[in-house]
Amino acid sequence: MEQRPNPYAANCPTRLVLDRLADKWAVLLLGLLASGPQRFNQLRREVEGLSQKMLSQTLKGLQRDGLIERTVFATAPITVEYALTPLGRTLISPIEALRLWAESHIGEVVAAQAAYDDAGPAVPVMPMKVQNVGAGSPAAR
């Protein structure tokens, strides 16, 4: 029926991937692993605010998705290395793009937030942008 099933249906691939990527720890870890394999506690130390539980959990998820690979070295004590898989490596480009966007536009975002918070609380004399439209309604689709 749906020739062009919109990408916003619940079963859409984009949605599935997004659900996983909508995890800041996952994105952060992928970015970190992009520069080479890392050990468990190494990652733990590098990502500020990441608890051991979340790290373990997130790594497991990424491994399940085939994005990272877990290698155990039978040293004593044991050491474990996490590295991007070839599939995972294909993701670093989009993620890098996101990181670049963040760095170049964070200032504007923060400014917008400040402006919003400034205008919000106050009782408005001219609070919101209102337009009087006669005939030409916006949604005359």
Place this chain on the structure above:
Amino acid sequence: MEQRPNPYAANCPTRLVLDRLADKWAVLLLGLLASGPQRFNQLRREVEGLSQKMLSQTLKGLQRDGLIERTVFATAPITVEYALTPLGRTLISPIEALRLWAESHIGEVVAAQAAYDDAGPAVPVMPMKVQNVGAGSPAAR
């Protein structure tokens, strides 16, 4: 102190932006608005599984970040349009990249998940990749 403060510190811009973008609804809505302004209930209908509460909440957040703009038309009943701001428009490219990645690699991800779930539950004869390493430990940094 930190000449190269790692991007994984809690105060890093990337982190701040990521926290917001780590919201699947937000990303989805931005993608939807990339093709033109939309009304409230229009968005609600288009994004499957998105509750009214989450829509309202997410839109407010995006507006606060200066990524979208809310315009009220004084029709009867009232209509409201949401559109990307210039800042928001700069985000569609990275998001599109993500969407494209998702569409081209979803198959591999699903396959990896299946393989993982397949190997996981079973009691392993040769479950995990283990290497015996003598001297050359991995983390000889």
Place this chain on the structure above:
DNA sequence: CTGTATCCAGGAAGATACTG
């Protein structure tokens, strides 16, 4: 070192009802 298991508080999100 690399995890897993348990407890527990706080936030996220659905359902529902109501307002302008």
Place this chain on the structure above:
DNA sequence: CAGTATCTTCCTGGATACAG
């Protein structure tokens, strides 16, 4: 149509303790 308010439930995620 475009929301806000409230209630309740569920899950996330931190802290802690323990195991291989």
